[in-house]
Amino acid sequence: MALELYNSMSRAVEPLVPLDPAGKRVSLYVCGPTIYNYGHIGNFRTYVAVDLLRRALKHFGYQVDHVMQFTDVDDKTIRGSREKNLPLKEFTSIYRQAFLEDAKTLNIEMAERTPNATDYIPEMVALIGKLIEKKSAYVSDDGSVYFRIASFPKYGCLCHLDMANLISGARVNQDEYEKEGVGDFVLWKKWVAADGDVGWDSPWGKGRPGWHIECSALSMKHLGEQIDIHGGGTDLRFPHHENEIAQSEAATGLTFVKHWFHVEHLLVDGQKMSKSQGNMYTVRDVLAKGYTGRELRYALLSGAAYAKNLNFTWQGMDDAKTALTRIDEWRKRIKAAVTDGVSNADSFAAAVAFREQIDRAFSHDLNINDALGHLFQLIRETNKTLDAGQLTAAQASEVEAAWIALDSVLGLGDATVIIPAEVQALLDQRAAVRKAKDFAKSDELRKAIETLGWKVKDTAKGQELSPS
RNA sequence: GGCGGGGUAGCCAAGUGGUAAGGCACGGCUCUGCAAAAGCCGAAUGCGUGGGUUCGAUUCCCGCCCCCGCCUCCA
Structure with missing residues (x-):
């Protein structure tokens, strides 16, 4: 099945x-x-x-070559490092590390390469x-x-x-007199006192690279002069991506990017964050509010299609949490059925159909909510069959395989529950x-466990614990 | 003003030229010492609005209203 994406x-x-x-x-460059x-x-x-795109590409059999850079020099990083009295590199490495941790919390697969911009000053200078050689760039009076x-x-x-309209628009910075044209953007920024010890030598004097x-x-260094997909937040379309196209294509004469992938912004309670x-x-x-990375990932994935605004709310987080619990309960039942299933040679039709349904959903511009819709239908089908005691072990395995196929794209995994020793002790006592x-003592212990932040329910197979 | 994205049940959200996926919330039932969870079942008279095209439009076309984003360094 061919993957189709909005360009x-x-x-x-x-x-x-x-x-x-x-x-x-498939080469994929993402602005980090x-x-x-x-x-x-x-x-x-x-x-x-x-990450959804990346996983979907892999699901459809592509070999993904993905690069995401970290921008570790600009006004904000310089200001931050000076405020904290740290060398720039040390300052940015704190947040680079934090980003990687957070990405892990959200089960985001990291790109094959995650270069820091400042490790490639020679490439940028070159x-x-x-561009100067080709007359696409010029050195201004101030040395930028x-x-x-x-x-x-x-x-x-x-x-x-x-462009004619844009230039006649209102928001033109009057101070930029050293530029030939108002739309011209900086490639190399001349060092100024506020930069402190941040700066690199170049044929145009000490300075630092412009952002774009x-x-x-x-992208050229790691993926070549032309790439398949370039992605990022929608705000980067202009001017950042527009500038990237100009720089890259002016230098190489080739089409820089085949496919532009832009993710719409997130709102919080309907407001801009x-x-x-x-x-x-x-x-x-x-x-800190008690949600897991997995719950946040689910909310972020299912809250809206990637090309639409997503409205983040705490209600939405609760919805995500509950929906995930439903999936988790089903996963437990399926896992048990893989070994405990009855015998019956028939294939489970719903699972077979499901594989095609999700392929179709993802192939159509990563329609994750369509895929999730099919998932919940499959959940209902299997639960019903399970309730009737008619799901065979082989059929359960089919369902299991269907879930694995879906989850390779969703990246939700199974819920992992680590029970603290003191809770386990109360559980054993109960x-x-x-x-x-x-039962009086039993209820008492349930309450005690609840105060520790866990819920106990009694099932035919014994007590079951879940975080509350 | 320019460009773009939206308006689908209480909330979130897919989707289609032939009469509305799914999730959450809600109601009923099953299970259960109780409880909770879970499971099953149920529920939209209609897809912002006014026209038009069509045998038929939520889906196509035109007008209007409203919301949101970008317009020089914010993912």
């Missing part, structure tokens, strides 16, 4: 046709975070969506040199280097901008008094 360049859903002549390898702070859930909405937009007629193609150039340089609103949450904040039919 924000063409504004249409298109079948993915890899550049690789063998049709096997600027590491000056902990990532918020809006950042991670993007990376969870990219690329800028090439700018990209000359007038040299790139295609400029604005990604966002379908009419790193993605062009790193912002510090002043007090609605900016980090992954850590969500965990099992004993229940055997003696001392």
